[in-house]
Amino acid sequence: MTMQTLARDTAGIASGRPARTYLMCPPTHFDVAYAINTWMDPATPVDRDRAMAEWERLRATYVALGHTVHLLEPRADLPDMVFAANGATVVGGMVMGARFRHPERARETDAHRDWFEDHGYRRYTAPTHVNEGEGDYVYAYRAIVAGHGFRTDPRAHNELHDAFGLPVVSVALVDPRFYHLDTALCVIDSFTAAYYPGAFDEDGLLKLKTLFPELIEATERDALAFGLNAVSDGRHVVIPHDATDLRDRLTERGYDVMPVEMTELRKAGGGPKCCTLELRP
Numbered sequence: 001m002t003m004q005t006l007a008r009d010t011a012g013i014a015s016g017r018p019a020r021t022y023l024m025c026p027p028t029h030f031d032v033a034y035a036i037n038t039w040m041d042p043a044t045p046v047d048r049d050r051a052m053a054e055w056e057r058l059r060a061t062y063v064a065l066g067h068t069v070h071l072l073e074p075r076a077d078l079p080d081m082v083f084a085a086n087g088a089t090v091v092g093g094m095v096m097g098a099r100f101r102h103p104e105r106a107r108e109t110d111a112h113r114d115w116f117e118d119h120g121y122r123r124y125t126a127p128t129h130v131n132e133g134e135g136d137y138v139y140a141y142r143a144i145v146a147g148h149g150f151r152t153d154p155r156a157h158n159e160l161h162d163a164f165g166l167p168v169v170s171v172a173l174v175d176p177r178f179y180h181l182d183t184a185l186c187v188i189d190s191f192t193a194a195y196y197p198g199a200f201d202e203d204g205l206l207k208l209k210t211l212f213p214e215l216i217e218a219t220e221r222d223a224l225a226f227g228l229n230a231v232s233d234g235r236h237v238v239i240p241h242d243a244t245d246l247r248d249r250l251t252e253r254g255y256d257v258m259p260v261e262m263t264e265l266r267k268a269g270g271g272p273k274c275c276t277l278e279l280r281p
């Protein structure tokens with residue numbers, strides 16, 4: 001271990017924020033070539049250079065925070081592959097593979113599985129039912145909150161529980177603009193989450209209130225700016241720059257807010273979290 005890594009790790013532990021490890025995939029072949037959510041319109045042009053610059057900025061932000069970023073090789077026939085969070089769920093070094101609802105994304109599963117195989121992950125569970133990885137599975141330390149309604153099949157939630165042995169809290173998503181759970185719920189630390197109430201039914205709202213002692217309510221405007229598609233290491237929150245109210249709420253509570261711009265990936269219905277698969281050791 002170099003002195004630099006040692007200093008970084010020590011700083012992380014002192015702040016209660018151990019360094020994180022993420023898997024990302026560059027938007028080399030990013031495009032809105034089909035429409036599988038209400039945000040996508042293949043008639044709207046995407047600026048791929050800008051998408052790449054925004055994504056590079058996101059990656060650089062993680063690296064500057066002392067986190068490690070691994071890269072997945074992009075594939076030309078998979079324009080949504082930049083959304084690496086959907087390809088698997090990783091907890092305790094164990095991998096639950098994804099199974100996509102739409103055939104357009106189905107082969108992303110293999111790209112992820114190959115990566116895990118090549119990188120020494122020996123415990124990979126292939127799913128029986130549809131689940132879109134961290135798109136619908138939000139890790140909350142004591143439990144995993146699991147969404148269903150648009151993408152992930154609720155029957156997959158049992159497989160998730162069997163794979164990781166953690167309690168799984170199932171919540172229904174009811175607003176098609178927030179088709180993945182990670183567009184409506186963001187875990188900030190082990191006590192705190194931010195959420196958009198309009199994306200959930202009564203039962204889901206009750207479950208979230210029971211699970212998190214601190215809940216920050218996001219406005220519809222900030223939710224539509226993908227403010228809840230943020231990535232937190234427990235202290236820093238990387239969040240779309242135009243989710244201004246939510247940024248203020250987080251700053252007031254003492255978190256370091258790191259704004260990023262994500263204009264192009266939003267055209268496919270994604271933000272920072274969608275691009276970031278956390279590899280939890």
Ligand code: ARG
Nearest residue numbers: 037083085135180268270274
């Ligand atoms: N176009 C992609 C889809 O509809 C976007 C995925 C965004 N990912 C996420 N984790 N919410 O599947």
